[in-house]
Amino acid sequence: MIHLDLVKQAKKGKHQAQRSIFEELGKPLFMLCLRYVRNQHDAEEILSIAFSKAFEKISNFEYQDEGSFEAWIKKITVNECLMFLRKQKNAPLIIEPDENVAEQSESALDKLKSQELFELILKLPEGYRTIFNLYEIEGFSHGEIAEKLGISIGTSKSQLSKAKTYLREIIIKLGLNHAS
Template identity: 35%
Template structure:
C-alpha cells in the first residue's frame, strides 16, 4: 500500500473513531498496538507495565481524538502519548520507592545455536535493560525513537544539557555493562 493511500485510510479510520465507531477504534489498535508496546517496553523495561501503559495510552488517545489535528501522522501523535505515559509510569514507580529488582530473564543462548549477530544484539538489549531508568529512557528516546535532545528535554521536563549529559553517561555505562558481561562469560 502506498504511503498516501495508507494515510488516507488512516484519516478515514480516525474520522470513524471520532464518530464513535468502536470497530474503527479496534482497527487503529490493531494497526499500532505492537509498535507502541515496543516503544513503551524500551522505556519502562517492564512487560506488565508496558501492557498497562499501552491500554492507558489508547484510552487517552480515543478520549482526546478531538485534539488530533493531523499536522503529524496519527502514529506520531499516538507515539508521543505512549512515550509520555511510559515516562509517567517510571516517575510513579520511583515515587512509590519500590526497590528495583534484577529484570534480566531467560537463559543466555548457546553461541553455537545462535547467530553471532543475534547474540550481539541480545547482549546489547540486556545491557540496556540493566541501565538505571533515567539513562535507559534518554538512550532509548535518542537512539531508538529518533528524538533529538531538545525534544527529549521537553518530554521529560529537563534541560537540553541534562539530556545530553544523561545520554553521554548512559553510553559510557552501557559500554561498562557490556565489558563486564564479557569478562564474566
C-alpha cells in the same frame, strides 16, 4: 500505516475502527513501553492508558500525511511512559555514574542487532534508559528532553553519554562486541 478512513471512523467513535488501530499499533507501542519500564504489566497498563487517551483526544488529531497518526499516538505513548516513571517514588530518574567506566568505540553499539540492542537497553538503569530512548530512539532533542523531564540540557547530554558508556560496558562484559 493507518489509513485516513480508519482514523475518520475512529473519530466517529466506531469501536471496530478503534480495535483495528489497536491491533495494528498495539504491539509496536507495547515494545516502546517496554523500553521505558522493563515490566510487562506496567507496559500493558501504560499502553492501555495511552490508547484510552488517544481515542479520547482523537477529535483533536489532524491528519497531515501517511505516518502522522502513528507519530501522534507514539508521542502520547512516550508521554504516558514518562508520566508513569515520574510517579515512581522509589526510582530516581537521574542516577550517578560509575567512576570506573571504560571508554570504548561507539561502533560496538552501531553493529549490534536490533533485538540485542533492545535487550541491552532494558538492562540500563531507569534514568539512563529514559534519556537514551528519548534521544536515540524517539529523536527528541536535548532541549525537548530537558523540558519533558524537568532537567537541564547539560544533564540530558551527560546522562546520554553515561548511558552509552554503560551500554558499551555491558557489551564488553557479555562479549557482544561485534566491532572487533
